[in-house]
Amino acid sequence: MTNEPTAGVHDLFEAVRGGADDAVVRLLRAGASAEATDEYGETALYLASVSDEPGMVRLLLTAGADPERACGQDGGDLPLCGAACGGHTEVVRALLAAGAAPDRREAFGFTALVWAVVQGFTDTVEALLDGGADPDLPGPGGESPLLLAARRGSAATVRTLLAHGAGADGARRADGNGAHGDGPSARKAALAEARRWLTLDVERELRDGLLRAYGDGYETVVRRVEAEGSQTVVVELLRDGAPVAGVEQQTGHAAVATLLEAELGIVTPYEVLAARASRCGDPGRDDWREPVAVLWARGNDDTYRAAVASCKAADPLRQAFGAAVLGQLGRRSAGVRSERSYTARAVPVLRELSRRAAAPEVAGAVVEALGQQGDPAVLPEILRHRAHPDAGVRRRVALASTGLVAGGDGEAVAALAELSGDPDPAVRRGAVAALAGVDADTPEIRAALAARLRDPDADTAAEAAAGLAVRQDPRAVDALARILADAEPDGYARQLAADAVRYLPEGPDRRRLERTLPRRHGT
Incomplete structure (x- = not known):
């Protein structure tokens, strides 16, 4: 039952909404209850949690606010879930430290972890997992957090879930809402989802989904935001210039697929990995970096020969990818005196590519690769690109020169x-x-x-x-x-x-x- 708030309660909620910590302290000392609710049935703690006010959250918790108390008109809103949905990591940590149950479900069956995963807040996911959240507890549709992260296209979130053992346990375990899927199947299902999205146009899928839900007659606005090693596509529906609905998704599905293949022991051919990186076209994104990392870990002669062939290809992106792989192979064996050391074999190939590199992606990749060898003798080949018209290349020249x-x-x-x-x-x-x-x-x-x-x-x-x-x-x-x-x-x-x-x-x-x-x- 929701009561009309008293004047003191009204002042408390105004102070919380305004982020006025000092006012909240004064009101609590004057007798305002830390468990008070407003006219919507929300607690002050819930409001502070969704407003990303970690200091205020700690004040309310110290004053006796219950971190487990659900609120809202239907009594289905949990502070931890509200904070996780907004990516408010410090608030999440404060609530967990105060005893909030990390796996409790709120309305519609969402857990805090699932909220953070579907929204792409990797830091919040990490905080929840560190606080004891079950990495395999499914969401309301029975889908694992790993699959949801794969659908989101967030390699960073997938990486975090895997590091906390998501899908690693082959045994079936039960909770109050059913059974977890077995580990290998959970990882395979996530891989299948990532591969499926690799064949789709993310922007078109998001737009079509919104129009199916809301019908025609709306203006569509698309934004692309670079964040967390991938591009996030944001699609919004407008009517008369005002936003009606929106949805977003990251585009790191190639990186996610590459990560999961490696976890499952699937040896993805060099050409497939090179094609994924070339399709991405940006050495700063996970879709490029993950294939390079997998080939670095593989570190064999077949990989070396394929990378050399890439350096001699006509496609600048293929050349850049080959240079990136050679740079990592040489870095791996730097200082190793053996016939299997790739450093001595990689440097001549990289030197030759440096002398003919003109495209920014090639020049940048070869400069970085040469710098990774740790050999002062390659410095002239690095510095030859110091006047390149692309600032990104000049930036890499400066960084690659460090220590040489x-x-x-x-x-x-x-x-x-x-x-x-x-x-x-x-x-x-x-x-x-x-x-x-x-x-x-x-x-x-x-x-x-x-x-x-x-x-x-x-x-x-x-x-x-x-x-x-x-x-x-x-x-x-x-x-x-x-x-x-x-x-x-x-x-x-x-x-x-x-x-x-x-x-x-x-x-x-x-x-x-x-x-x-x-x-x-x-x-």
Whole structure:
């Protein structure tokens, strides 16, 4: 039964909605109940949970709110499920720590884990599994979380579920709502689902599904968002410019299929894996990285020969994939002196490809692959691409050069100094980090680092200041003081600057920097 809230309860819910922690504390101390409900039958804890207010959730729990109490007009809403559905990982952790049952089902049979899986919130999935959630407990339709993650196309979520043993137990186990499927069958079913989606157009499937549910007469809007190693397709229906319904799905089904095949011991041919990566066309996505990882793990002569053949193919994407595989094979056997070491055999092929690489995907892949060999002798082939028109290639040049500049090599230092002034912030940051890490101290290196102490990118400025601090250059002092005071308190720049202080000589400057507090505090 839902009662009209009292004024005190009204104030409590207004404070929760407004994210006003201090007001919530005052109201609780004044006698407001942490178990109060609003006119919709929702508890303050549920509202704080779906609003992603972890601090407020902890306040309410401390004041006696029951993490297991269902609420809502039909009494079917659980705080843990509400938090999981929104991907509010810190709230999920707080509720689990307070005793929320990780596998309890709310209305329509959803568990918190299933909500997080179907929404693609991998961090939340991990938190739930760490908190004791059953990785095999099926959703309301009897489908396993692994199959739902495969349908979603989230390789990251599938990876997390597998790491927590999803589908690994062949025995059938029961819960209050029926039986779990056996492990191998669960993984095979998830693989079949991933392969099925490989044959479909995700955008068309989502659009057709919405139109079947809502009928014709709507405007369709499609957005594509890069996240979590894959592209997420978002389809919305609009009427008179206002959203009516929407659905989204990731597109990492090739990566999911590759992961599950490896788990099931299925040896997928090189050509199939190469075709999956080429279809994706983006070395930054899981659909590319997973095939490379599988072939790296396979690490045999057949894989080496197939990768060499790819490097000689006409298709730039095939060349890039071959370079990526060779880079990983060489990295695997770097420092191994044997006839089976791939490093010595891979480097000549990569050198030759570097000299004729023009397309950004090929140049970027071969630069990264050469850098993975850990051999300073390949540095000239890496640096030949430092003026490439594609910023992504220049970024890889900077990163691949890290650790390879030996003895303050003048030509290499000059190339990195040139990159440290690049218009692209990520290129500058990589080049400055590479210069800072050179195991040498020359006027040229110091000058290049000093030129970036006031870089508009805080991380780049911090890398430069740290590089000078290691060399005990007095110019680092003012830069470190500025970063320690002005950078985000929990950001990379401030952490790097705080660590760099220890390299300065003992004295007043060092003591002052060690006591410097940030001026800005996170909200």
